[in-house]
Amino acid sequence: MRTSKSGSVMALDLTINGKAHTLDVDPAMPLLWAIRDVAGLTGTKYGCGKALCGACVVHLDGQPVRSCNFPVSAAAGRAITTIEGLSEDGNHPVQRAWRALNVPQCGYCQSGQIMSAAALLERNPEPSDADIDTAMSGNICRCGTYTRIRQAIRKAAEELA
């Protein structure tokens, strides 16, 4: 066993879900790990580390971002929204639709799915089926909830209309 003594980090000011955080982190650390391991918000998930699966999607100034390959330093000074902050009481229309259709199976990817779906409806309140598939194709669900995800997005869109 060997022990390290080195370490170089810097204090970064982040706004996560409207709350100010000062995190002592390596500025190159991916936002995902800063959110999970340093800020302690674990709703945002690791799935691949290479922006391939979408489990880590958060909103940055309202835009969906894969936080696993986005440096934390680039998020400083911008509004970071995670699944925990998507709505005050967990009742965003997308969250409600997800529950109404019993979309989750294991639930692990659903934070990222919901964040991607909410971002889609924000920029396109009446998505076509093709729009949904295109916007959601970056989010993998290994349990296979895709057909319900499509239905839930349509339901949330109706509610928002």
Added chain:
Amino acid sequence: MSRIERISRREFLDRTGRAGGGLVLALTLTACGRSDRETPPAGGVTASSGSTSVMPNVYVNVRDDDTVEIHCHRSEMGQGIRTCMPQIIADEMEADWERVAVIQAPGDEKYGDQNTDGSSSIRLHFDLLRTAGASAREMLVMAAAASWGVPAVALVAREHAVHHEASGRSARFGELVAAADGIEVPDEVEFKSKADYRYIGRSLDLLDNDIMTTGKAVYGIDVAIPEMLHASIERPPVLGGRIRSVDDQAALAIAGVRQVVRMPELEAPPLYKPLGGVAVLADDSWSAMRGREALAIEWDHGENAVYDSAVYRRELTETANRKGKPALERGDVDAALANADRVVEADYYAPHLAQAPMEPPAATARMTGDGGCEIWACTQDPQSVRQTVGALLGVDEGRVIVHVTLLGGGFGRKSKADFSAEAAFLARETGRPVKVTWTREDDIRNGYLHTVSAQHLKGGIDADGNTSAWLHRSVFPSIGSTFSTEATGPGAGELGLGLTDNPFAIENMRLESGDAKAHLRIGWLRSVSNVYHAFAVCGFADELAHAAGVDPRDYLLRLTGPVRQIDPATDGAEYGNYGQSLDTHPIDTARYAAVVEKVADLAGWGRGLPDGHGLGIAVHRSFLSTVGTVAEVSVDGSGRLIVHELWFAVDAGLVVNPDRVAAQMEGAGVFGMSLALHGELTAKEGRVVEGNFDTYPVLRINEAPKAIHVHIMDVDAPPGGIGEPGVPPVAPAIVNAYFAATGRRIRELPLRNAGLV
């Protein structure tokens, strides 16, 4: 029958650390928890005065605020068991669903079998859970009878209360907690009749919907405890490889890295032991991963470095084309083939796969004062974590406490305790709590992979177009190789998953296996051997139909033959029927035929199809349920396969939550499409080549069918499995549909290798 163990409240608290009043009953299942028969609880229970709750048995805790807590002893990995198991108990108990709370049980033998695999949670525990609910109900009735001085037969439990109809008196369950003091558990309980079910058979919403849509759900990877270090482990790239040298200077220079620890070397067989390698421990996950990348390790790769999956495929296929070991035989296949009007011959191949649950394996361990350990893990099998970690630390498994988190998918990967063992080893070595998180590359390269298989089939068709001979040889490295260095090829258990339980009424049949040595860790993947066996059997049945010039649906029914129940042992097979009796869960050809007819009707079999479209059908029984699947496919201008719709007809006997059954079939459709279209792991120089979702793609939403239709057969039979039976018929239904659409037969997976993706 049952053996009853009384546990005092104090003992219960000592063992579980959970508040709860009263004496507690533990149920001990016969035959190591794998009994086909369910075990009713009996014996006594009392509540200590002043308690706030009473536990009529280990699964149920009635609180005086009227909450009924139900302890779920099975792991939740997406199948919905944390909703379905409480449904069963609450129904028999007459508890009000709105007052039911689910609590995840830790790993403990007192719950009976906790190994959440084999699609067994309901099929093995239905009667046990009904008994737990019914006896809790009866005890509350007896408590009311005692306190009111009326006979119990004059009382009825209904909607979370006990009622004395003669006097109009009633008491809510929570009001009866104190009165339950000293009440004996009834020797026998009466189950509700099916007509009176309140929750069983209903599509209740998931109890975990709220936490799963708000980021509050806690998975293994989410556990954080004070002073915890994050570990990332560089494991031997080749199974059995050993370290020659390690230079960790650069790793230790990375910010946040605290320690580097060598893992214990793996001694064969792999079992659930750590694989070996070098762990980097840091203040956060990312620093640990970066430190790990900075390690310079020289390996002695060992004998498995010869493994090349392309070369190995030729060996497997050659073996499949030689006479093998008999697994089942009836009639005279060779003579029937010699006399056949036509002979059809085919080789099928399916590659290694990774389970790739979205949450990779993760476990956290903390040493306790007594030399034991506390573990938090996304495990399918907490009792095996206790055993594995106890053995690793050299302590009694009773000193290993295992908290089961939610699982971000399992698919068989998380039935192995290896990642918990890694965390326990590192907690002991560092003296700090440690969380081990596998990266996606670790998961795909260093897991317990689904085996690779080659199969050879030969069918003889007589002058009437009937199949008179069926030869099927299955060759693959066995899961047994993970547990024994002596395992040289398929085990009878694996052959019973789709080979020896062949339902076809063919007079001359010979089923064989062939030896194959494993060079990677082999493990379970959702549906296990049924995946490749159903692919070959249902694909070849379709080939025979076309050779005979008969519609594939009609030919499937013709192969299934007259109504009968099959016992493979009659023809010499060693057959386990998933640990349950053929009396309660027969191989019943009437049930095959019924799902074939139903799913064909649902899909509009025989209807006019758009140009270039084709329908394909497959049927397979696994985990005691029978599933028929139809796929509608076409090929676009660039030759890419499109799966438009899937239909499932599922006979799972009694169904607890139809919406969860539908969800499992929808999921099986997607999982089956993933392995049919994309799934393949290859190996070069002993290493798995693929590493992440770019090189090991799984199905995405834009490739998913526009609809997946599920019909649940109304069958008066005990429950079968649900999590796995939907997967096996998917790939063959797709290749059969592709043949119908194009006239091109595909006998190997994945279809992307045939240019269809």
